[in-house]
Amino acid sequence: MSHDIIVPLGVPHSDRYRGVCDGGIDDEDWSEFTEVRRYTNAFIIQDGKILLGYKKRGYGQGLWNGFGGKVEPGESSLQAAERELEEEAGIRAQLRLAGTLFFIDAKVPWAFHIDIFVAHTFTGEIIETDEMRPQWFCAQMAEDTEDPEVARLPQIPYDRMWADDIYWMPQLLRDTPFAGRMDFAKNGTLRKWWVAKVVN
Numbered sequence: 575m576s577h578d579i580i581v582p583l584g585v586p587h588s589d590r591y592r593g594v595c596d597g598g599i600d601d602e603d604w605s606e607f608t609e610v611r612r613y614t615n616a617f618i619i620q621d622g623k624i625l626l627g628y629k630k631r632g633y634g635q636g637l638w639n640g641f642g643g644k645v646e647p648g649e650s651s652l653q654a655a656e657r658e659l660e661e662e663a664g665i666r667a668q669l670r671l672a673g674t675l676f677f678i679d680a681k682v683p684w685a686f687h688i689d690i691f692v693a694h695t696f697t698g699e700i701i702e703t704d705e706m707r708p709q710w711f712c713a714q715m716a717e718d719t720e721d722p723e724v725a726r727l728p729q730i731p732y733d734r735m736w737a738d739d740i741y742w743m744p745q746l747l748r749d750t751p752f753a754g755r756m757d758f759a760k761n762g763t764l765r766k767w768w769v770a771k772v773v774n
């Protein structure tokens with residue numbers, strides 16, 4: 575480690591973290607955990623727009639998110655991300671790792687290690703599935719986009735997404751690698767967060 579960046583428990587140690595954005599309850603510690611489960615989350619960002627899915631059932635029901643789920647035994651997280659994207663939105667894409675996040679949700683007894691993937695192109699037809707309702711959103715400030723169709727799309731609905739997303743999604747949109755940790759309280763509020771850019 576260099577500098578004086580204190581990396582939260584669960585986030586891999588590295589001397590490549592910069593530009594930390596953190597907050598929440600300062601005098602409370604990060605929650606302890608005993609089990610870590612691996613998940614994926616995949617986003618298509620294309621021509622100034624981002625594809626999100628409205629979660630119709632299960633964990634995170636009623637929120638907009640990327641497409642993803644558990645890494646099954648024997649799968650790499652990339653394989654899991656590609657499988658989940660096809661299962662939940664009907665499309666295939668060559669995904670690449672954009673960032674890694676570590677979550678605690680006090681409502682569940684395990685910690686989430688989530689690899690976040692991105693692609694800028696895809697094949698197939700986007701479909702609604704029993705788990706997700708996909709929709710395009712404008713990924714830029716509406717006044718910055720030259721394409722009138724993109725400018726007419728709704729802005730990213732941060733108020734209807736997991737409360738942590740607003741802290742790391744700007745890095746995803748800028749194609750800047752990132753790492754972070756977020757702890758949610760039992761009542762669903764974001765108790766504490768830490769996000770860093772990862773430099774080469």
Ligand SMILES: COc1nc(N)nc2c1ncn2[C@H]1C[C@H](O)[C@@H](COP(=O)(O)OP(=O)(O)OP(=O)(O)O)O1
Pocket residue numbers: 613614615632633634639640641642643644677678679686688736738739758
């Ligand atoms: C706690 O904060 C979270 N924030 C964000 N942005 N995303 C999260 C958070 N916690 C979980 N997620 C993501 C990770 C996955 O993409 C999904 C959850 O996956 P799910 O439980 O639906 O996994 P599946 O394998 O699809 O499950 P079933 O097949 O049992 O439906 O949310």
